[in-house]
Amino acid sequence: MSSTTLSAVLEKQIRHLRLADFPCGYGSWRKTKDSTDGKETKETDALLELLSCPHSPWWLDVSWSPQAPAVRKLAVLSPECLRTDFIYNYFTTLRIMDKGVSVIDDGLLRFSKLEELVLSANRISEIPAENLPSTLKILELRANWLSALNSLTNHPPPHVQYLGLGSNSLGSHEDIFNLTGRHWPQLVSLDLSDCEFQDQQALLSALSTLPCLKTLVLEGNPFTLAPSYPGFTVDSLPQLSCLDTSWISSEERHRFRGLAELSDLIVDQASATVSVGRMTGIPDPLTSMDKNAPDFPVVNYSYFITYEFLSHHTPVNLTVYSECKSDTAHMTEDGSSDADPQSNKNCERETSKPDTGVLFVNTEEGCHVTPCVSRHSTSKLTWSECMDFSDTQRYIVSDLEGLKKFLSQGLHLRIEEEKVLSWPAASEDIPVAKPSRNVKEKKGMKGKESPIKSGSTKDKSKDRKKKSAPELVQDAPIRRCLGSVHVPLQNLVKGDHKVDILCVLGDLHTESEVEATQTLDKDLGKKIKEENEDKESKRRRGRGTGQKNTASSKGKGEGEKDRELDVHTDDSVSIHLEPVTVELSVELEKWRSASEAHHVLRLQQTS
Template sequence: MSSNTLSAVLEKLIHRLCLNDFPCGYGTWRKTKGSTEGAETEETDALLDLLSCPHSPWRQDGSWSPQTAALRQLAVLTPERLHTDFIYSYFTTLHILDKGVSVVDDGLLKFSKLEELVLSANKISEIPAENLPSTLKILELRDNWLSALNSLTSCPPPRLQYLGLSSNSLGSHDVVCHLTGTHWPQLVCLDLSDCEFQNQQALLDALSTLPCLRTLVLEGNPFTLAPSYPGLTVDSLPRLSYLDASRISPEERCSFSSLSKITDLIEDRASATVSVGRVRGIPDPSMSLDENAPDFPVITYGYFITYEFLSHQTVDLCCSQKVSESKCDAAHVTEDIFSDADLQSNKNLSKHRTSKLTWAECMDFSDTQTYIVSDLGGLKRFFNQGLYLTLEEEKVLSWPAASEDRKGGKEKESPIKSGSTKDKDKKKKSVPDLVQDAPIRRTLGSVHVPLQGLVKRGHKVDVLCDLGTLHTESELEATQSLEKDLGKKIKEDKKKEDKESKQRGGSGTKQKNTAAFKGRGKGNKESETDVHTDNSVSVQLEPLTVELSVELEKWQSAAEANQLTLPHKSKQPDLS
């Protein structure tokens, strides 16, 4: 018998119960009526205590079946009853989780009274229905390797009321026809979460034939990202009581009434709106400017946010986008459709950049972009991976148009500074034309934003992104300069000490010099600390934060669906 078969795993688990060994079963350890009392015998109550005592070495893990504890007690009280057929028929529930089972063989039929079978997190790719006991009422196959249901529906257990198929690759059209009332006449609860179903309408047509279905779990499937979910499901399955662990209220059912009749307006697409709000925590760049600096260059700072989003088509809803921004600085819109495999290589990610804002203690970008995505499977994978948001600073140096000698960092003295005071006043009034250098950009911070909440039981994610604490530009330059000077000084001191050591010679002198150098090194460290204390600028305590929200469009009623889909049908191109 192969070790990866279900019956082989069950045999091992039953053997570990030690039903015929101490303290169970027959043996010299049992005190009977005709036996002579001795130190080697135990009372029945003492034997039972050994089965359940937390620190007993004979206590067994019975999590794979709630019947194990009672069966071991029977092995102490009435061991004569525990023949093979009795043991198999005693089990009504089996939970075999993550045991490497890949084959459900006919050995399972020995469990003639089995009602609940849980085989989650195994390697099962096929379930032969003829190997399942006819008494089965609950079958859980979560997180296996199933891709088809042909063998399971050939002669399914007639009394099955619960079927769990979540986290299996069952999204093909061929699977849908095996989820009908013809195969499952008694099915009350069905779990199809994370099964990669994309065609919502086809699946609902099949599920509507299940006469006893009352509880349904569909979360995690790509089509649940569409605006029509869950409304279309609620209206298509009038007998349903619970959807994705939530009770369907009468008001909800009424609001979605007749939604299933406008299927010609329903598309397998998603609409996601990304909003960037207020940013706080950026140090004032003017604090790093020297008051005695020359009038030119004129330094300006701008701030913007970038992120990448999966997109087939983008609708710009940002009222604050500046027309003066160049096209490359505005939203990057992608209207090509890419394959699912391209997600890993980021070929179908559209990079969006907000408008630039000048510094303020609180900068409100009010940037909103809506992305229309028809690749629902790709969108689900994107949400599971999350979004990366980056805040950047753009520094621009501007010079008078007449200035030509700015090579090598030597700027020509501004004409504003020469001449009399009257000339100065005249020239200040007439501001010269400025020529801008290429912008200098630096990243102030980047953060990963998890979006898994949009895949399951949520249509909106609000995040206050924390990008850490920033320092001013002068702080960074001072720190870098300080580190460079200290490093140079330490190298010079070491070189000097090595030279003196060679000239003096002698081990004793060398030791003294070494000690002296160590003392100097200590002094250098103290000096370094002092410099840091004296020259450092006060640290910006407020963390850098960015407000971000991602919201999926969800219809709240059939009337809203009519209002939203008709304009979309008439105005938006078909990208699929």
């Protein structure tokens, strides 16, 4: 891929100003010296208006530099001043954003009075300090391809007051060493947001050597997920006035006083609490069951929530994870899942992996292994209109970089349904179920029972009442995923401590409702077919009748139409389904004072 130099982009922008073309520069459009002053002034105002009017064809977008409009104005008023050196020295601010710049060459040194250089969203991987003008005060390099600061700190511009390095792959100990007061003696504001710094103590130790630092942005770094942030930063940098776009109050500084002196405190470890609350909107699976259905098997439905989250240690509930994978081998009675296609793909992908406590997570780069991602399942609840799980889990994570990536991707929450069939246990008292007789056999046997058998019916019914309920044997549970939803958690990376989300999964149909709908459609189609056959037979019989029967047959036809409409109206079932919602909250633990950190330290020492 060919490289794009910064000087080439800047020269293109300057040529785009058209300083020698109408209405700028010299030409026939300008008045000569022999013309009257009034006319010349009027002509100059007209030319300047062509440059400033947004509807003019000579208007240009000059947002890349606030000096660009002034240069064009000079090209109208005093075109003789616009020599090459004058133009380069005139610019003090350059904002070249998202132009594909990959190389900062020595052509930038021609701008000898440059004070502000903004190069955000380009492809710069190295900043040679020798190609930066020594007059620079503001240097913005956000969202580039920087992975090291060595080239920038060899001979950095001595007067830089603002340095923006956010959204770059910076975070090594060498990068930390290059952010000291020895390299940036006049630095007032520093932006390190959305980088990869993990060693909070080492970074703050280096930043404390910056004598003029007042404003600091650190949100989006892995260590900001730890409970010690922001208190540890506030107490470590007493000269700081603003942290992450928020002013540091005296009360806040007082609460965190002494926190930086706790050297034995573990500050590079995060604690997250995930809470699952109430779930509503699940249709009742028993509403459409046939009242004349046999007593066995007994069908029980239960519901639970599953999700994955990052943890510090091997998850304790690996057995639940194994059960989930083994049970998905018989998701439904017919061997297929009725859940949405995306949920089925997720389940198939998870069940194909070995049970090692490692879950495969899809990212933009492809499928890779993320260790210590454990699956958690809530307790199982029987159906109700509002099922309150009240499930709270706490996760300790020492891999802060992995936690940042996990929160950036978000988690997937799934609603699982478990169906269990129960049968009476085989015993001497309970005969084995026999195949049911057909209708003819039942009619033939009617009234042929022996007197002894018919006479003892009352006695047997009394004996059955005296006997206890038969012991039931349960089949293997049949589980299926009713639906899943992606829960975004990026706000936790951006600085929020807690995220409360009402997950909406839309309308779901239970297995029994789906079967009932299919049966209803079949019955409805059968009735309509029978009505049509009766109508056709009556029509054939009525062809030989006289004119007297015409009106009556017509009336009958109308009545048949009415009955046909009644079939659609009476037999249709309208079920109003509410969207399924699940309450979920994810909270990062944050120390609110130094005394709270002292309490944690005592617990760490005793454990």
